[in-house]
Amino acid sequence: MGEVGNRIKKYRLRKGYSISRLAEESGIAKSYISFLERDQRKNPSVETLKKLSKVLKIPLELLMVDEERESILEVLDDEWLGLIKEAKESGVSKEEVRNYIRFIQYNKWHDNKDSKNPEK
Template identity: 50%
Template sequence: MIGERVKKYRLEKGLSLTELAERAGVAKSYLSALERNIQQNPSVQFLEKVASELGITIDHLIKDTVKEGQSGLDTEWEKLVKEAMNSGVSKEEFKNFLEFNKWKLKNEDE
């Protein structure tokens, strides 16, 4: 079940239910219901937010097992990530870049 996997990864990260909900920008009550298998069909957007905060791919939440070394990214994304890593871009710089682009897209819509 997806909820059981969310809880497993959340606990591995040492996050409380409240912390994950706040960081991911999702309702704590919905997250709790999902972990208790009351809710069983979360949206892709919800899973993206939670997976991102847990530092995993959606595949890790959907599939029972994800083979070691299997990222869930298509070949082109893997190539881009490896290129960024090889060029010396740090995780923090990459996160900042993504946050800036999210901010930029949000402000363009307004």
């Protein structure tokens, strides 16, 4: 979790929050947030991260993952994550999702082909 302080700072700044405002809204001491951001405290509790992510309106996972996974999660907003979770809970397999994506791509390609070739 070595980069957690950098992530907290990045999302705080994106939100346009000062450390004081984040501290006030999260109920976490301003000095503790400052220590985290400056990497002087390295392992905040999950409870602390939950409070911060709630105020910053980001998924908790964004504060806890490595850079590669972070960039993936940034693309997936809560609605996408909810749809993925719903599909998984409904028993939809990854292969079924891939097949559905191929089906949609084929339909788009076919519609595009037909619009360029109106003689059909």
